[in-house]
Amino acid sequence: MLECAEIIRKEYLRHDKKFPHVWCPGCGNGIVMGALLRAVHSLGLDKDEVVLASGIGCSGRMPTYVDFNTIHTTHGRALTFSTGIKLARPELTVMTVMGDGDSTAIGGNHFIHAARRNLNLTAIIINNSTYGMTGGQYSPTTPYGSKSTTSVYGHVEHAFNIAELAATAGAAFVARSTVYHATHMEEMLKKGIEKRGFSVIEIISNCHVQHGRRNKLGGAVEMINGFKQRSVTIEKATKMSADELEGKITIGVLADVEKPVSTEEYQRIVEEAKNKAEIITKAKEKNGVKRYEE
Amino acid sequence: MVKESILKTGGTSKKPAAAKPKKKKLYTVIFFNKWCKSCGLCSALCPKKIIKSDELGFPAIENMDRCSGCRFCEIHCPDFSITIKERHPRRRRTNGKH
Numbered sequence: 140m141l142e143c144a145e146i147i148r149k150e151y152l153r154h155d156k157k158f159p160h161v162w163c164p165g166c167g168n169g170i171v172m173g174a175l176l177r178a179v180h181s182l183g184l185d186k187d188e189v190v191l192a193s194g195i196g197c198s199g200r201m202p203t204y205v206d207f208n209t210i211h212t213t214h215g216r217a218l219t220f221s222t223g224i225k226l227a228r229p230e231l232t233v234m235t236v237m238g239d240g241d242s243t244a245i246g247g248n249h250f251i252h253a254a255r256r257n258l259n260l261t262a263i264i265i266n267n268s269t270y271g272m273t274g275g276q277y278s279p280t281t282p283y284g285s286k287s288t289t290s291v292y293g294h295v296e297h298a299f300n301i302a303e304l305a306a307t308a309g310a311a312f313v314a315r316s317t318v319y320h321a322t323h324m325e326e327m328l329k330k331g332i333e334k335r336g337f338s339v340i341e342i343i344s345n346c347h348v349q350h351g352r353r354n355k356l357g358g359a360v361e362m363i364n365g366f367k368q369r370s371v372t373i374e375k376a377t378k379m380s381a382d383e384l385e386g387k388i389t390i391g392v393l394a395d396v397e398k399p400v401s402t403e404e405y406q407r408i409v410e411e412a413k414n415k416a417e418i419i420t421k422a423k424e425k426n427g428v429k430r431y432e433e
Numbered sequence: 434m435v436k437e438s439i440l441k442t443g444g445t446s447k448k449p450a451a452a453k454p455k456k457k458k459l460y461t462v463i464f465f466n467k468w469c470k471s472c473g474l475c476s477a478l479c480p481k482k483i484i485k486s487d488e489l490g491f492p493a494i495e496n497m498d499r500c501s502g503c504r505f506c507e508i509h510c511p512d513f514s515i516t517i518k519e520r521h522p523r524r525r526r527t528n529g530k531h
Contacts, residue, residue: 144513162511164512165470166511173508174508177508321508325508359473360477364477
């Protein structure tokens, strides 16, 4: 943990022009940003070696505030942009911040295919179970029966489980945390950044303005305290039955597997192809065939 | 009462250095009101419940000596407006004034 927030404020934030930020009072996005900056600081990464990409949404405002190499991209396509950055500059640490609509609805295809490819990226998904910025429409993670602007009689569809989707799609590291567990979130982010391979960290956040108000969940304090009551660790959850886990949030590391990383595999293929081409040219020279350039 | 008992044990035991009363660490909580949006998370999550709000809704602490320095408000502040620093005053007992 950092000694004081002043280091974060002065070193990692664009504090002289962009603050105070546009998020609502009590929004979890600020807590996620603080945990992310503390994780980067404790890992000792250089500011110029970190890339933060984001899509559209409340979470998409995050690269505006942090003083890394940042890119604010189109809706749902944050992972594609960071894939390109990673392939062009493999030495950089590339992180992607997305919302739940950004990652699973508009960019759902990109998300599962990035997980399948197993690039060396970190995807941070802030799940507040609604489209908060556009006025509280239902999103793929809105729970069954909850109200929103586009489901005034209660939602009839069932919610996505982002972390399990990522684990099934083949991500190397999957973890879940909530904004109440700020130190736990920081640890998960650290593990995710350190992990070689595609790592997904789903963070359950609160949207008390659009989701909480319509469903009588209370304000920011009540929602964040609700995460404390509802969450169970993964060790406990394995011993509980399915009925007991109804409505609970399982936090912790859900999947951690070692897999060949696609960027390194790509580099290996490049080396192999180069070696083969050299052998062929040497054989041709032996037989008297001149090089093309000559 | 607590202090007397510590002194007594200190007198009887053979190691007076070990029985010396441990100094309580003191902390200062600095609120950066320019960025604060008065969401109330810090006062709700404080385990000692010492953060109250002033007449404008901004957080304020009356007795700073009661802060245990857990930094729970600092890491949960979405607006980066809380800083906690260790405090080393010349006079230890200030009766809450700082």
